[in-house]
Amino acid sequence: MAGDDPFQVLQGDARDIAKSLEPGTFRAIITSPPYFGHRHYGPDRGEIGQERDVERYLDALEGIFVACKRLLAEDGSLWIVIGDTRRRKEKLRVPHRLAERLSSAGYRFREDIIWYKKNNISSSSRDNFSQAYEYVLFFSKNAHSYADLDAVRVQGNEAVEGRNRVPPKEMLQFAPENPDRKEIERIADIIHNATAGTPISELPSTSEIARAYGYDPEKFCPTCYRKFKRHATRRRIGDHKHYPIFAVCNPNGKNPSNVWEIATRAHYGNEHFAIFPEELVEKIILFATKKGDFVLDPFCGRGTTGISAVSLGRRFVGIDLYRENVDRASKNILRAQQQI
Structure with missing residues (x-):
């Protein structure tokens, strides 16, 4: 040229x-x-x-x-x-x-x-x-x-289609804050050693998982407006060695x-x-x-x-x-x- x-x-x-x-x-x-x-x-x-x-x-x-x-x-x-x-x-x-x-x-x-x-x-x-x-x-x-x-x-379907209401700005969390690596390891150890017969009561709650990864479970994802505690895995166990996952959306969109x-x-x-x-x-x-x-x-x-x-x-x-x-x-x- x-x-x-x-x-x-x-x-x-x-x-x-x-x-x-x-x-x-x-x-x-x-x-x-x-x-x-x-x-x-x-x-x-x-x-x-x-x-x-x-x-x-x-x-x-x-x-x-x-x-x-x-x-x-x-x-x-x-x-x-x-x-x-x-x-x-x-x-x-x-x-x-x-x-x-x-x-x-x-x-x-x-x-x-x-x-x-x-x-x-x-x-x-x-x-x-x-x-x-x-x-x-x-x-x-x-x-x-x-x-x-x-x-x-792009924004998540929940936001694009208006299925979730827009939360107040102070209730949006765009990035993790002070993730607890020891707590993450503890949670991973529990789930990786669980079996299909492990009682749900012995598994970490979604709120526990959210906090370990640095997210307030009562705050919302800015991509889909869902509470972070709803993103966390609770009972995906067995051969899935990559769990627990914390499926938080990228703040720039999915x-x-x-x-x-x-x-x-x-x-x-x-x-x-x-x-x-x-x-x-x-x-x-x-x-x-x-x-x-x-x-x-x-x-x-x-x-x-x-x-x-x-x-x-x-x-x-x-x-x-x-x-x-x-x-x-x-x-x-x-x-x-x-x-x-």
Whole structure:
């Protein structure tokens, strides 16, 4: 990338352009490739998604993502938003087969996230369910990849859904205070030596466990608004040698699940019509990168990844096969940059 430009969008085949980019540049690659047999985006016969059979399609995707692996930093990650295809009353299992191929090619397959489209359109098929989700495949280059979980934590369901009332501020406890290690060891010894026949009266109470770990059992967790004494284990015994646990929530929120409920985004006028929502991309960028990092999208389209990247203080390189998309993406990203 030239100078201090926050973004650049390049035209051409991603397999070729990847060879000219600097190795180890990108903290994350975030993309949504054309799906197999779904749409034509232009006249180029080499367009991904228009192969004669699914194996050739998977060959093409594998070739691109293997070529991009050298571009990732050592703690970098690859994120692929991809849907499946049906043929002759059968799902082709495209995401699963792609995951197997990239795992065999040296990537670490970290997670298959379900993107649930809460505004999905009902199918007109007489014998198939409506397709309400797509996969977000998460790979890392090595065993360790950069992750900022605090940036994407969420409140517990009890708080989000209003099942628990918001307690007074003085009744919230955000961190343990003076945990008693000797008491923790005593409690652990009791539970680890208990059996299924041990009377409950001989086991430590939830309040005892809470106090040992430094939490006032009458105060509330700031994530879910439950009293700490309700978080503590009381009778999980037997072969569970890691008990007793004290399942206090992180004060920044709980770990998000691998099911993301995000609405799809409509396109307008002559805009690129396969749009994955910025909310989805932003979540990935916040988790997988930090400010100033480089992000790559080898199937840039309208520039959604670039829009989210520059808006969050990252630097971006996009690639697209068609000049029309390159121009459109550049304008969209520039507009987002000017609104910061």
